[in-house]
Amino acid sequence: MHRRKTDIVTITGLAALAIGAAAITRMMNEAKDRPPDSAPGRTAKQSRFGRYVVAGRTVTIDAPRDRIHAVWHDPEQLVRFMQDLRAVERGPGDEMTWVIATPGGDARVRTRLVEDRPGEALAWRSVEGSDFDIEAKVQLRDAPAGRGTEVEAHVAWRPHWGVAGQWAAKLRRVDPRTRGRHELKRLKMLLETGEIATNANQRNA
Amino acid sequence: MRALTWHGKHDVRVENAPDPEIVNPRDAIIEVTSTAICGSDLHLYDAVIPGVAKGDILGHEFMGRVVETGPKSTLQKGQRVVVPFTISCGSCFFCKASLYSACDNSNPVEKQDASEMLYGHAMSGLFGYSHLTGGYPGGQAEYVRVPFSDVGPIVVPDGVPDEQVLFLSDILPTGWMAAENCDIQPGDTVAVWGCGPVGLFAVQSALLMGAGKVIAIDHYPHRLELARRLGAEVIDFKQTHVLEALMEMSGGLGPDAVIDAVGMESHGFAPDNLLDSAKQRIGIGADSAHALRMALMAVRKGGRVSVPGVYGGMADKFPLGALMEKGLQIRTGQTHVQRYTKELLHRIMEGEIDTTFLISHRLPLEEAALGYRNFHDSQDEWTKVVLTP
Numbered sequence A: 001m002h003r004r005k006t007d008i009v010t011i012t013g014l015a016a017l018a019i020g021a022a023a024i025t026r027m028m029n030e031a032k033d034r035p036p037d038s039a040p041g042r043t044a045k046q047s048r049f050g051r052y053v054v055a056g057r058t059v060t061i062d063a064p065r066d067r068i069h070a071v072w073h074d075p076e077q078l079v080r081f082m083q084d085l086r087a088v089e090r091g092p093g094d095e096m097t098w099v100i101a102t103p104g105g106d107a108r109v110r111t112r113l114v115e116d117r118p119g120e121a122l123a124w125r126s127v128e129g130s131d132f133d134i135e136a137k138v139q140l141r142d143a144p145a146g147r148g149t150e151v152e153a154h155v156a157w158r159p160h161w162g163v164a165g166q167w168a169a170k171l172r173r174v175d176p177r178t179r180g181r182h183e184l185k186r187l188k189m190l191l192e193t194g195e196i197a198t199n200a201n202q203r204n205a
Numbered sequence B: 001m002r003a004l005t006w007h008g009k010h011d012v013r014v015e016n017a018p019d020p021e022i023v024n025p026r027d028a029i030i031e032v033t034s035t036a037i038c039g040s041d042l043h044l045y046d047a048v049i050p051g052v053a054k055g056d057i058l059g060h061e062f063m064g065r066v067v068e069t070g071p072k073s074t075l076q077k078g079q080r081v082v083v084p085f086t087i088s089c090g091s092c093f094f095c096k097a098s099l100y101s102a103c104d105n106s107n108p109v110e111k112q113d114a115s116e117m118l119y120g121h122a123m124s125g126l127f128g129y130s131h132l133t134g135g136y137p138g139g140q141a142e143y144v145r146v147p148f149s150d151v152g153p154i155v156v157p158d159g160v161p162d163e164q165v166l167f168l169s170d171i172l173p174t175g176w177m178a179a180e181n182c183d184i185q186p187g188d189t190v191a192v193w194g195c196g197p198v199g200l201f202a203v204q205s206a207l208l209m210g211a212g213k214v215i216a217i218d219h220y221p222h223r224l225e226l227a228r229r230l231g232a233e234v235i236d237f238k239q240t241h242v243l244e245a246l247m248e249m250s251g252g253l254g255p256d257a258v259i260d261a262v263g264m265e266s267h268g269f270a271p272d273n274l275l276d277s278a279k280q281r282i283g284i285g286a287d288s289a290h291a292l293r294m295a296l297m298a299v300r301k302g303g304r305v306s307v308p309g310v311y312g313g314m315a316d317k318f319p320l321g322a323l324m325e326k327g328l329q330i331r332t333g334q335t336h337v338q339r340y341t342k343e344l345l346h347r348i349m350e351g352e353i354d355t356t357f358l359i360s361h362r363l364p365l366e367e368a369a370l371g372y373r374n375f376h377d378s379q380d381e382w383t384k385v386v387l388t389p
Ligand SMILES: NC(=O)c1ccc[n+]([C@@H]2O[C@H](COP(=O)([O-])OP(=O)(O)OC[C@H]3O[C@@H](n4cnc5c(N)ncnc54)[C@H](O)[C@@H]3O)[C@@H](O)[C@H]2O)c1
Pocket: B038, B039, B040, B041, B042, B043, B170, B171, B174, B193, B194, B195, B196, B197, B198, B199, B217, B218, B219, B220, B223, B237, B261, B262, B263, B264, B265, B266, B267, B268, B290, B291, B307, B308, B309, B310, B333, B334, B335, B379
């Protein structure tokens, strides 16, 4: 009797699994067969980017495109709104190294500026010897109704140690997704208000 | 400095805290001369708002004298100012549309994640409230750091007593916006749930805006009496069937507009309310929406629903059908205080609006904990507490 009951449980369990798996496969195929919609790829229900994790975010900033473009060429402004960014070093050649403080010591992200269209777009790609395999892009568009500029930042990176590494980074709040979101919002604050909001009651807090 | 800090449910204490400094260029430091305890503070006192941390300085209704200014502040040392509880940058999309309580730039970015998850969008910064809204140290203290001091604080002339202008910081504009959200047409009947400070100021505002009849609902005799003195008809929900009475008192049509000035901690023994408060106690389905449910049922077809009462989470058994089938409009939100301060200050100076009738008790800041206890436990007599550091 007891044996039979376990069997039934197992069988129903397996059946449920099979149905579940079938449903998932169907959903995946359904998504595959569909014509692409207008949404940015990173908002898709399934990643289409292989071993790269892709994240992005758009904010509207009430400032002209040229002014926002210029910020990305000004290390002094970059360190003000980019979290834990200690310095930006130039060279050799057209290389740029982003020195980022992390809980495990400084990370050196070595990149090349692979695209630079004033008032429109900038993109960086990491080079051999960089601590992270990463590509980042910033696109600027006029926002509707005179609201300023839509700033879209887009990062693709290969997490160290795959999925586990990605979660570890998330838990330590150093994953590029959270960082990117925070940094864009800080940039917005800086350009729209001239300062970055803080609840600190002391200057050196 | 001395400041009132939160330590848990029904546990607030006046303690020492470091004096605030100018941190950002647009900051000013205010030496507080008067500060009040608000119904919203009671939600923190009852620990039903998430994201409050031990040691947080409470208080969002305060005024005082400017003692220090950052290089970009437009205030001058020595000026008397009332400070809105909403922190607003003045230059983002929302501030420009005078939706000050929706400011995009006043909540520190790390604090925005939680509300973005909870509400789909990040909230703005508020003084002395939850970390969902920035965790800014509040005004029940000797000194406050006021960010964006060139946008928020309104300068008041010397010679006007604190008590006449203090409530510009929150409840007076809140009552005003509550009435404005009713889009009152001459002769309208407006029903107001809750005769606390917000409800009472909503009664006063609705009458000033041309309502023909305002009906105020509560169960505290003294608070109902204050509403009556302002010109309202009153319903005591402990002695009367509210829905039936409202129909009868509005010619069988139902009120044209309704105001929920109660919020998430509704009193009473209605079955839905008991269920809500039980869930609130064990931490699920956080909001007790009894007053709002009643308001939605009572309002006439095509009527307007205004919700100044604060809600923080989810509500069950929400009469969605009544909302849709009757074709209602709802307007709500944290008050866009900066939108109203000038006009209301003017009305106070002209003697059109009096706010002092509300104050029942005055205490030194040192006795703030007692003020909280009594404002919470003895609501009938304790209608508003003003603290002086
Ligand atoms: N929107 C805003 O910006 C804003 C600003 C300030 C306060 N508020 C909120 O407004 C609400 C009222 O604030 P307050 O300072 O007047 O608070 P309060 O606690 O002093 O008053 C609430 C009143 O509601 C009454 N009440 C409770 N249950 C009721 C019911 N079922 N029917 C009728 N009356 C009932 C109580 O007896 C009490 O008199 C609170 O939720 C507060 O958080 C909102």
